[in-house]
Amino acid sequence: MRIRHYFSVKPFHLLWPHLSLLVWFALWAGLPAVAQESPYIVTYNHYLEEPGNLEVEYLSTFGTQRGGNDFHSFLVSLEYGVKPWWTTELYLDGQTSFGDSTVFTGFRVENRFRLLDREHAVNPVLYIEYENINDADKVFKEVEGHDIESDSAGSNASARRNANHELEMKLLLSSTFKGWNVAVNPIFVKNLSPSEPWEFAYAIGASRPLALKARPNRCFFCAENFIAGLEMYGGLGDAESPGLHETSHYLAPAIAWNLPTDWTFRLSSGFGLNNNSHRLLFRWGVSKEFSGFGETLRRMFGGRS
Amino acid sequence: MKSLSSLHESIIGRIANRILLALFAAITCFPPAFAQSSTQAKHEEPTLYGPLARAPQSARQRQNPFEGNPQEATAGGKLFEQHCAECHGEKAGGTRRAPALLTPDVQQAAPGTLFWLLTNGSIRRGMPVWSKLPEPQRWQIVTFLQSLNLKAKKSTGE
Numbered sequence: 285m286r287i288r289h290y291f292s293v294k295p296f297h298l299l300w301p302h303l304s305l306l307v308w309f310a311l312w313a314g315l316p317a318v319a320q321e322s323p324y325i326v327t328y329n330h331y332l333e334e335p336g337n338l339e340v341e342y343l344s345t346f347g348t349q350r351g352g353n354d355f356h357s358f359l360v361s362l363e364y365g366v367k368p369w370w371t372t373e374l375y376l377d378g379q380t381s382f383g384d385s386t387v388f389t390g391f392r393v394e395n396r397f398r399l400l401d402r403e404h405a406v407n408p409v410l411y412i413e414y415e416n417i418n419d420a421d422k423v424f425k426e427v428e429g430h431d432i433e434s435d436s437a438g439s440n441a442s443a444r445r446n447a448n449h450e451l452e453m454k455l456l457l458s459s460t461f462k463g464w465n466v467a468v469n470p471i472f473v474k475n476l477s478p479s480e481p482w483e484f485a486y487a488i489g490a491s492r493p494l495a496l497k498a499r500p501n502r503c504f505f506c507a508e509n510f511i512a513g514l515e516m517y518g519g520l521g522d523a524e525s526p527g528l529h530e531t532s533h534y535l536a537p538a539i540a541w542n543l544p545t546d547w548t549f550r551l552s553s554g555f556g557l558n559n560n561s562h563r564l565l566f567r568w569g570v571s572k573e574f575s576g577f578g579e580t581l582r583r584m585f586g587g588r589s
Numbered sequence: 590m591k592s593l594s595s596l597h598e599s600i601i602g603r604i605a606n607r608i609l610l611a612l613f614a615a616i617t618c619f620p621p622a623f624a625q626s627s628t629q630a631k632h633e634e635p636t637l638y639g640p641l642a643r644a645p646q647s648a649r650q651r652q653n654p655f656e657g658n659p660q661e662a663t664a665g666g667k668l669f670e671q672h673c674a675e676c677h678g679e680k681a682g683g684t685r686r687a688p689a690l691l692t693p694d695v696q697q698a699a700p701g702t703l704f705w706l707l708t709n710g711s712i713r714r715g716m717p718v719w720s721k722l723p724e725p726q727r728w729q730i731v732t733f734l735q736s737l738n739l740k741a742k743k744s745t746g747e
Contacts, residue, residue: 303712305737320672320721320722322721329721331718331721332717335715335716335717336686365717368710368712368715368716368718369712398712401709401712401713402709402710402712403708403709403718403720405670414610445707451610460721460722463724465708465721465722476610493723496723496724496725496726497664497723497725497726498664498665498667498668498725498726498727499664499667500660500663500664500667502663502667510724529644537725544671575675576675576686580687
Protein backbone atom coordinates (compact mmCIF):
# COMPACT_ATOMS: atom_id res chain seq x y z
CA MET A 285 0.00 0.00 0.00
CA ARG A 286 2.75 2.37 0.95
CA ILE A 287 4.62 1.72 -2.26
CA ARG A 288 1.50 2.67 -4.21
CA HIS A 289 1.17 5.80 -2.10
CA TYR A 290 4.73 6.79 -2.92
CA PHE A 291 4.23 6.61 -6.64
CA SER A 292 0.68 7.93 -6.88
CA VAL A 293 0.13 10.85 -4.53
CA LYS A 294 3.01 13.21 -5.24
CA PRO A 295 4.90 11.56 -8.07
CA PHE A 296 6.29 14.63 -9.77
CA HIS A 297 7.23 16.35 -6.54
CA LEU A 298 9.08 13.26 -5.36
CA LEU A 299 10.71 12.42 -8.65
CA TRP A 300 11.81 15.97 -9.48
CA PRO A 301 15.14 15.77 -7.61
CA HIS A 302 15.95 12.55 -9.51
CA LEU A 303 15.04 14.04 -12.88
CA SER A 304 17.05 17.20 -12.30
CA LEU A 305 20.06 15.09 -11.35
CA LEU A 306 19.69 13.03 -14.51
CA VAL A 307 19.52 16.18 -16.64
CA TRP A 308 22.56 17.57 -14.86
CA PHE A 309 24.47 14.37 -15.51
CA ALA A 310 23.39 14.27 -19.14
CA LEU A 311 24.55 17.83 -19.79
CA TRP A 312 27.98 17.18 -18.36
CA ALA A 313 29.71 15.34 -21.17
CA GLY A 314 32.86 13.45 -20.30
CA LEU A 315 35.66 11.64 -22.03
CA PRO A 316 34.83 8.13 -23.22
CA ALA A 317 35.56 5.45 -20.63
CA VAL A 318 33.27 2.52 -20.14
CA ALA A 319 32.85 1.47 -16.55
CA GLN A 320 32.54 -2.20 -15.68
CA GLU A 321 30.66 -1.70 -12.44
CA SER A 322 29.45 -4.57 -10.31
CA PRO A 323 25.79 -4.71 -9.33
CA TYR A 324 26.56 -4.76 -5.59
CA ILE A 325 25.19 -1.94 -3.46
CA VAL A 326 26.59 -2.99 -0.07
CA THR A 327 29.26 -5.59 -0.87
CA TYR A 328 32.61 -4.54 -2.30
CA ASN A 329 34.79 -6.59 -4.61
CA HIS A 330 38.53 -5.99 -5.00
CA TYR A 331 38.33 -3.82 -8.11
CA LEU A 332 39.28 -0.21 -7.53
CA GLU A 333 38.63 2.90 -9.59
CA GLU A 334 41.05 3.30 -12.50
CA PRO A 335 43.77 5.83 -11.60
CA GLY A 336 42.92 9.41 -12.53
CA ASN A 337 39.24 8.62 -13.13
CA LEU A 338 36.34 10.15 -11.23
CA GLU A 339 33.04 8.36 -10.83
CA VAL A 340 29.99 10.33 -9.74
CA GLU A 341 27.07 8.29 -8.47
CA TYR A 342 23.56 9.01 -7.27
CA LEU A 343 21.90 6.19 -5.32
CA SER A 344 18.32 6.15 -4.13
CA THR A 345 16.76 3.78 -1.58
CA PHE A 346 13.06 3.38 -0.92
CA GLY A 347 12.41 1.56 2.35
CA THR A 348 9.29 0.35 4.10
CA GLN A 349 8.94 1.04 7.81
CA ARG A 350 6.65 -0.76 10.23
CA GLY A 351 5.61 1.43 13.15
CA GLY A 352 6.69 4.60 11.34
CA ASN A 353 6.87 6.37 8.00
CA ASP A 354 8.26 4.80 4.86
CA PHE A 355 11.31 6.66 3.61
CA HIS A 356 13.34 7.56 0.59
CA SER A 357 17.04 8.02 1.24
CA PHE A 358 19.63 9.21 -1.25
CA LEU A 359 23.34 9.66 -1.50
CA VAL A 360 25.79 11.22 -3.89
CA SER A 361 29.25 9.75 -4.04
CA LEU A 362 32.45 10.96 -5.65
CA GLU A 363 34.92 8.14 -6.20
CA TYR A 364 38.44 8.88 -7.38
CA GLY A 365 41.24 6.52 -8.36
CA VAL A 366 44.37 8.02 -6.80
CA LYS A 367 46.63 5.10 -7.71
CA PRO A 368 45.97 1.63 -9.13
CA TRP A 369 46.10 0.41 -5.49
CA TRP A 370 44.29 3.31 -3.81
CA THR A 371 40.75 4.61 -4.28
CA THR A 372 39.18 7.34 -2.20
CA GLU A 373 35.49 8.21 -1.99
CA LEU A 374 33.26 10.87 -0.44
CA TYR A 375 29.58 10.26 0.31
CA LEU A 376 26.89 12.82 1.13
CA ASP A 377 23.73 11.30 2.61
CA GLY A 378 20.16 12.52 3.05
CA GLN A 379 16.65 11.18 3.38
CA THR A 380 12.96 12.01 3.19
CA SER A 381 10.60 10.30 5.63
CA PHE A 382 7.09 10.53 4.20
CA GLY A 383 4.80 12.63 6.37
CA ASP A 384 7.84 13.98 8.18
CA SER A 385 10.69 15.94 6.59
CA THR A 386 13.77 15.87 4.36
CA VAL A 387 17.11 16.05 6.14
CA PHE A 388 20.81 15.96 5.36
CA THR A 389 22.14 13.11 7.46
CA GLY A 390 25.91 13.36 7.16
CA PHE A 391 28.99 12.41 5.20
CA ARG A 392 31.52 9.60 4.95
CA VAL A 393 35.06 9.46 3.62
CA GLU A 394 36.39 6.08 2.64
CA ASN A 395 39.70 4.74 1.39
CA ARG A 396 40.38 1.37 -0.15
CA PHE A 397 43.89 -0.05 -0.43
CA ARG A 398 44.78 -3.03 -2.54
CA LEU A 399 47.20 -5.15 -0.51
CA LEU A 400 48.74 -7.41 -3.17
CA ASP A 401 50.39 -6.55 -6.47
CA ARG A 402 48.96 -9.27 -8.65
CA GLU A 403 45.79 -11.26 -9.00
CA HIS A 404 45.45 -14.22 -6.65
CA ALA A 405 42.78 -16.79 -5.90
CA VAL A 406 41.57 -14.47 -3.14
CA ASN A 407 42.41 -10.78 -3.36
CA PRO A 408 42.38 -8.72 -0.16
CA VAL A 409 41.64 -5.00 -0.05
CA LEU A 410 41.71 -2.93 3.14
CA TYR A 411 38.78 -0.54 3.55
CA ILE A 412 38.87 2.30 6.09
CA GLU A 413 36.04 4.80 6.44
CA TYR A 414 35.29 7.74 8.70
CA GLU A 415 31.60 8.51 9.14
CA ASN A 416 29.98 11.62 10.53
CA ILE A 417 26.29 10.76 10.33
CA ASN A 418 23.31 11.25 12.58
CA ASP A 419 20.67 8.78 13.71
CA ALA A 420 18.30 9.90 10.93
CA ASP A 421 20.59 8.31 8.32
CA LYS A 422 18.74 5.61 6.36
CA VAL A 423 21.08 4.98 3.46
CA PHE A 424 21.90 1.42 4.63
CA LYS A 425 25.30 1.28 2.96
CA GLU A 426 25.88 -1.39 5.57
CA VAL A 427 23.80 -2.91 8.35
CA GLU A 428 25.88 -3.32 11.47
CA GLY A 429 25.79 -4.55 15.06
CA HIS A 430 22.28 -4.66 16.45
CA ASP A 431 20.74 -2.30 13.86
CA ILE A 432 17.07 -3.22 13.56
CA GLU A 433 14.00 -1.79 11.82
CA SER A 434 12.56 -0.09 14.91
CA ASP A 435 15.72 2.07 15.19
CA SER A 436 14.50 3.99 12.11
CA ALA A 437 10.95 4.55 13.33
CA GLY A 438 11.53 7.82 15.23
CA SER A 439 10.93 11.29 13.87
CA ASN A 440 13.65 13.06 11.90
CA ALA A 441 13.66 15.99 14.31
CA SER A 442 14.73 13.87 17.25
CA ALA A 443 16.93 11.41 15.33
CA ARG A 444 19.08 14.07 13.67
CA ARG A 445 20.10 15.54 17.03
CA ASN A 446 22.31 12.57 17.78
CA ALA A 447 25.45 12.72 15.60
CA ASN A 448 27.75 9.69 15.40
CA HIS A 449 31.42 9.70 14.63
CA GLU A 450 32.38 6.22 13.54
CA LEU A 451 35.39 4.48 12.14
CA GLU A 452 34.59 1.54 9.95
CA MET A 453 37.00 -1.08 8.76
CA LYS A 454 36.39 -3.85 6.28
CA LEU A 455 38.52 -6.54 4.81
CA LEU A 456 37.31 -6.96 1.24
CA LEU A 457 38.04 -10.49 0.08
CA SER A 458 37.17 -11.13 -3.53
CA SER A 459 37.77 -13.75 -6.14
CA THR A 460 36.98 -13.94 -9.86
CA PHE A 461 36.84 -17.23 -11.71
CA LYS A 462 35.21 -18.17 -15.05
CA GLY A 463 33.34 -14.87 -15.11
CA TRP A 464 31.97 -15.27 -11.58
CA ASN A 465 32.92 -12.85 -8.87
CA VAL A 466 32.49 -13.85 -5.24
CA ALA A 467 33.13 -11.27 -2.53
CA VAL A 468 33.07 -11.58 1.26
CA ASN A 469 33.38 -8.51 3.52
CA PRO A 470 33.78 -8.89 7.28
CA ILE A 471 32.99 -5.46 8.80
CA PHE A 472 34.21 -3.90 12.08
CA VAL A 473 32.77 -0.60 13.28
CA LYS A 474 33.82 1.57 16.23
CA ASN A 475 31.73 4.49 17.35
CA LEU A 476 34.27 7.00 18.58
CA SER A 477 32.26 7.65 21.71
CA PRO A 478 34.31 5.80 24.38
CA SER A 479 31.30 4.02 25.86
CA GLU A 480 30.26 2.38 22.57
CA PRO A 481 31.52 -1.15 21.86
CA TRP A 482 32.91 -2.47 18.58
CA GLU A 483 30.15 -3.61 16.24
CA PHE A 484 30.35 -6.41 13.69
CA ALA A 485 28.67 -7.06 10.36
CA TYR A 486 29.06 -8.93 7.11
CA ALA A 487 28.28 -8.58 3.43
CA ILE A 488 28.67 -11.31 0.83
CA GLY A 489 27.91 -11.26 -2.86
CA ALA A 490 28.20 -13.20 -6.10
CA SER A 491 27.83 -11.81 -9.62
CA ARG A 492 28.41 -12.70 -13.25
CA PRO A 493 28.06 -10.90 -16.60
CA LEU A 494 25.19 -12.27 -18.69
CA ALA A 495 27.65 -12.89 -21.55
CA LEU A 496 31.37 -13.45 -21.28
CA LYS A 497 32.32 -12.63 -24.89
CA ALA A 498 31.92 -9.18 -26.40
CA ARG A 499 30.09 -8.60 -29.64
CA PRO A 500 32.04 -6.91 -32.43
CA ASN A 501 29.56 -4.06 -32.74
CA ARG A 502 28.79 -1.32 -30.24
CA CYS A 503 25.51 -2.17 -28.55
CA PHE A 504 23.37 -0.97 -25.68
CA PHE A 505 21.14 -3.95 -24.91
CA CYS A 506 23.51 -6.85 -25.57
CA ALA A 507 24.04 -9.33 -22.74
CA GLU A 508 27.70 -8.43 -22.19
CA ASN A 509 26.60 -5.04 -20.78
CA PHE A 510 24.56 -6.58 -17.97
CA ILE A 511 25.96 -8.05 -14.76
CA ALA A 512 23.54 -9.89 -12.48
CA GLY A 513 24.24 -10.63 -8.86
CA LEU A 514 22.96 -11.54 -5.45
CA GLU A 515 24.12 -10.11 -2.16
CA MET A 516 23.36 -10.76 1.48
CA TYR A 517 24.21 -8.46 4.35
CA GLY A 518 23.42 -7.97 8.02
CA GLY A 519 24.65 -7.35 11.55
CA LEU A 520 26.55 -9.73 13.81
CA GLY A 521 26.07 -7.97 17.14
CA ASP A 522 28.74 -6.12 19.06
CA ALA A 523 31.66 -6.86 21.38
CA GLU A 524 29.38 -6.89 24.42
CA SER A 525 26.78 -9.20 22.91
CA PRO A 526 28.00 -10.83 19.70
CA GLY A 527 25.71 -13.09 17.71
CA LEU A 528 22.58 -13.01 15.61
CA HIS A 529 20.01 -12.04 18.24
CA GLU A 530 18.43 -8.60 17.69
CA THR A 531 20.06 -8.23 14.29
CA SER A 532 18.65 -7.64 10.82
CA HIS A 533 19.57 -9.35 7.55
CA TYR A 534 18.79 -8.80 3.88
CA LEU A 535 18.94 -10.76 0.66
CA ALA A 536 19.15 -8.60 -2.45
CA PRO A 537 19.16 -9.63 -6.11
CA ALA A 538 20.76 -6.88 -8.16
CA ILE A 539 21.64 -5.99 -11.72
CA ALA A 540 24.05 -3.49 -13.28
CA TRP A 541 23.76 -2.16 -16.82
CA ASN A 542 27.04 -0.76 -18.10
CA LEU A 543 26.37 1.38 -21.15
CA PRO A 544 29.02 1.95 -23.80
CA THR A 545 28.54 5.68 -23.17
CA ASP A 546 30.24 5.35 -19.75
CA TRP A 547 27.00 5.40 -17.79
CA THR A 548 25.98 2.66 -15.37
CA PHE A 549 22.54 1.95 -13.98
CA ARG A 550 22.03 -0.31 -10.99
CA LEU A 551 18.89 -1.82 -9.57
CA SER A 552 18.56 -3.83 -6.38
CA SER A 553 15.71 -5.10 -4.30
CA GLY A 554 16.63 -6.04 -0.74
CA PHE A 555 14.21 -8.27 1.14
CA GLY A 556 14.32 -8.45 4.94
CA LEU A 557 15.05 -11.97 6.16
CA ASN A 558 13.69 -11.69 9.70
CA ASN A 559 11.23 -9.65 11.75
CA ASN A 560 13.90 -7.15 12.76
CA SER A 561 14.55 -6.19 9.12
CA HIS A 562 12.75 -3.69 6.92
CA ARG A 563 10.53 -5.67 4.60
CA LEU A 564 11.86 -3.98 1.48
CA LEU A 565 14.84 -1.83 0.55
CA PHE A 566 14.40 -1.00 -3.12
CA ARG A 567 17.38 0.78 -4.62
CA TRP A 568 18.42 2.26 -7.91
CA GLY A 569 21.53 4.16 -8.84
CA VAL A 570 23.04 5.93 -11.78
CA SER A 571 26.72 6.71 -12.20
CA LYS A 572 29.00 8.24 -14.76
CA GLU A 573 32.72 7.82 -15.08
CA PHE A 574 34.97 10.72 -16.10
CA SER A 575 38.28 9.45 -17.37
CA GLY A 576 41.41 11.54 -17.08
CA PHE A 577 39.80 13.77 -14.46
CA GLY A 578 43.00 13.98 -12.41
CA GLU A 579 45.06 14.94 -15.44
CA THR A 580 42.54 17.62 -16.42
CA LEU A 581 42.76 19.08 -12.92
CA ARG A 582 46.55 19.02 -13.01
CA ARG A 583 46.55 20.85 -16.35
CA MET A 584 44.07 23.43 -15.04
CA PHE A 585 46.29 24.21 -12.10
CA GLY A 586 49.49 24.19 -14.11
CA GLY A 587 50.94 20.99 -12.69
CA ARG A 588 52.93 18.36 -14.55
CA SER A 589 50.86 15.70 -16.28
CA MET B 590 35.74 3.35 43.50
CA LYS B 591 33.14 2.70 40.85
CA SER B 592 33.34 6.24 39.53
CA LEU B 593 37.15 6.05 39.54
CA SER B 594 37.15 2.88 37.41
CA SER B 595 34.60 4.38 34.99
CA LEU B 596 36.82 7.48 34.75
CA HIS B 597 39.76 5.22 33.88
CA GLU B 598 37.68 3.41 31.26
CA SER B 599 36.56 6.71 29.78
CA ILE B 600 40.15 8.02 29.56
CA ILE B 601 41.38 4.76 28.02
CA GLY B 602 38.44 4.82 25.60
CA ARG B 603 39.23 8.37 24.52
CA ILE B 604 42.91 7.57 24.03
CA ALA B 605 41.99 4.46 21.98
CA ASN B 606 39.62 6.53 19.82
CA ARG B 607 42.25 9.17 19.20
CA ILE B 608 44.72 6.45 18.20
CA LEU B 609 42.12 5.05 15.76
CA LEU B 610 41.48 8.50 14.27
CA ALA B 611 45.20 9.18 14.00
CA LEU B 612 45.61 5.82 12.26
CA PHE B 613 42.87 6.71 9.77
CA ALA B 614 44.46 10.11 9.09
CA ALA B 615 47.94 8.60 8.74
CA ILE B 616 46.82 5.91 6.32
CA THR B 617 44.83 8.42 4.28
CA CYS B 618 47.52 11.07 4.11
CA PHE B 619 50.59 8.86 3.91
CA PRO B 620 49.55 5.66 2.19
CA PRO B 621 51.74 2.84 3.41
CA ALA B 622 54.70 1.00 2.00
CA PHE B 623 53.63 1.15 -1.63
CA ALA B 624 55.07 4.57 -2.41
CA GLN B 625 58.50 3.39 -1.43
CA SER B 626 58.23 0.04 -3.14
CA SER B 627 56.95 1.72 -6.29
CA THR B 628 60.18 3.74 -6.50
CA GLN B 629 62.15 0.56 -5.96
CA ALA B 630 60.22 -1.15 -8.74
CA LYS B 631 61.11 1.60 -11.19
CA HIS B 632 64.79 1.05 -10.42
CA GLU B 633 64.45 -2.70 -10.88
CA GLU B 634 62.66 -2.37 -14.25
CA PRO B 635 64.43 0.32 -16.25
CA THR B 636 62.47 -0.21 -19.49
CA LEU B 637 58.88 0.77 -20.05
CA TYR B 638 58.03 -2.77 -21.04
CA GLY B 639 59.77 -4.42 -18.09
CA PRO B 640 56.50 -5.80 -16.65
CA LEU B 641 56.16 -8.07 -19.71
CA ALA B 642 59.29 -9.91 -18.64
CA ARG B 643 57.71 -10.79 -15.31
CA ALA B 644 55.13 -13.14 -16.86
CA PRO B 645 55.78 -16.68 -15.61
CA GLN B 646 56.61 -19.42 -18.08
CA SER B 647 53.27 -21.17 -17.61
CA ALA B 648 51.42 -17.96 -18.51
CA ARG B 649 53.58 -17.35 -21.60
CA GLN B 650 52.75 -20.77 -22.98
CA ARG B 651 49.00 -20.21 -22.97
CA GLN B 652 47.51 -20.16 -26.45
CA ASN B 653 45.08 -17.53 -27.66
CA PRO B 654 41.79 -19.36 -28.41
CA PHE B 655 40.81 -16.61 -30.87
CA GLU B 656 44.14 -16.28 -32.69
CA GLY B 657 43.72 -14.90 -36.22
CA ASN B 658 39.95 -14.61 -35.90
CA PRO B 659 39.02 -11.24 -37.44
CA GLN B 660 35.63 -11.08 -35.78
CA GLU B 661 37.14 -11.49 -32.32
CA ALA B 662 39.81 -8.93 -33.23
CA THR B 663 37.04 -6.45 -34.08
CA ALA B 664 35.33 -7.17 -30.77
CA GLY B 665 38.71 -6.73 -29.06
CA GLY B 666 39.11 -3.40 -30.84
CA LYS B 667 35.80 -2.27 -29.41
CA LEU B 668 36.89 -3.32 -25.93
CA PHE B 669 40.26 -1.63 -26.39
CA GLU B 670 38.51 1.59 -27.32
CA GLN B 671 36.27 1.35 -24.25
CA HIS B 672 38.81 0.39 -21.62
CA CYS B 673 42.37 0.91 -22.84
CA ALA B 674 42.45 3.80 -25.33
CA GLU B 675 42.14 6.50 -22.69
CA CYS B 676 45.66 5.64 -21.50
CA HIS B 677 47.32 3.87 -24.44
CA GLY B 678 45.86 6.12 -27.13
CA GLU B 679 43.11 5.52 -29.66
CA LYS B 680 45.50 3.81 -32.06
CA ALA B 681 47.59 2.20 -29.30
CA GLY B 682 50.32 4.72 -30.04
CA GLY B 683 50.75 5.63 -26.37
CA THR B 684 50.08 8.78 -24.36
CA ARG B 685 51.71 10.46 -21.40
CA ARG B 686 49.82 8.08 -19.15
CA ALA B 687 50.85 4.76 -20.71
CA PRO B 688 53.29 3.41 -23.31
CA ALA B 689 52.63 2.57 -26.98
CA LEU B 690 51.58 -0.96 -27.78
CA LEU B 691 52.86 -0.95 -31.37
CA THR B 692 56.49 -1.43 -30.39
CA PRO B 693 58.34 -4.74 -30.97
CA ASP B 694 58.38 -5.39 -27.19
CA VAL B 695 54.62 -5.76 -27.25
CA GLN B 696 54.05 -7.01 -30.78
CA GLN B 697 56.60 -9.80 -30.44
CA ALA B 698 55.41 -10.83 -26.99
CA ALA B 699 53.66 -14.18 -26.71
CA PRO B 700 49.84 -13.92 -26.52
CA GLY B 701 49.96 -15.56 -23.11
CA THR B 702 52.30 -12.82 -21.87
CA LEU B 703 49.92 -10.08 -23.01
CA PHE B 704 46.99 -11.93 -21.43
CA TRP B 705 48.92 -12.27 -18.17
CA LEU B 706 49.77 -8.57 -18.06
CA LEU B 707 46.19 -7.62 -18.84
CA THR B 708 44.94 -9.87 -16.05
CA ASN B 709 47.44 -8.80 -13.38
CA GLY B 710 48.13 -5.24 -14.44
CA SER B 711 51.30 -3.53 -13.37
CA ILE B 712 50.13 -1.89 -10.20
CA ARG B 713 53.42 -0.18 -9.39
CA ARG B 714 53.66 1.30 -12.88
CA GLY B 715 50.12 2.63 -12.95
CA MET B 716 48.28 -0.09 -14.85
CA PRO B 717 45.24 -1.47 -13.04
CA VAL B 718 44.26 -5.14 -13.08
CA TRP B 719 41.72 -6.01 -15.76
CA SER B 720 40.55 -9.36 -14.48
CA LYS B 721 37.14 -7.75 -14.04
CA LEU B 722 36.75 -8.28 -17.77
CA PRO B 723 35.78 -11.92 -18.34
CA GLU B 724 38.54 -14.14 -19.70
CA PRO B 725 37.15 -14.34 -23.28
CA GLN B 726 37.06 -10.53 -23.45
CA ARG B 727 40.70 -10.31 -22.37
CA TRP B 728 41.62 -12.77 -25.12
CA GLN B 729 39.63 -10.64 -27.57
CA ILE B 730 41.79 -7.65 -26.62
CA VAL B 731 44.95 -9.72 -27.08
CA THR B 732 43.67 -10.78 -30.52
CA PHE B 733 43.13 -7.12 -31.40
CA LEU B 734 46.66 -6.19 -30.27
CA GLN B 735 48.13 -8.99 -32.38
CA SER B 736 46.08 -7.86 -35.37
CA LEU B 737 47.78 -4.45 -35.14
CA ASN B 738 51.05 -6.17 -35.95
CA LEU B 739 49.54 -7.81 -39.04
CA LYS B 740 48.08 -4.49 -40.19
CA ALA B 741 51.47 -2.81 -39.77
CA LYS B 742 53.17 -5.57 -41.79
CA LYS B 743 50.58 -5.27 -44.55
CA SER B 744 50.94 -1.52 -44.72
CA THR B 745 54.75 -1.76 -45.06
CA GLY B 746 54.41 -4.53 -47.66
CA GLU B 747 56.34 -7.18 -45.70
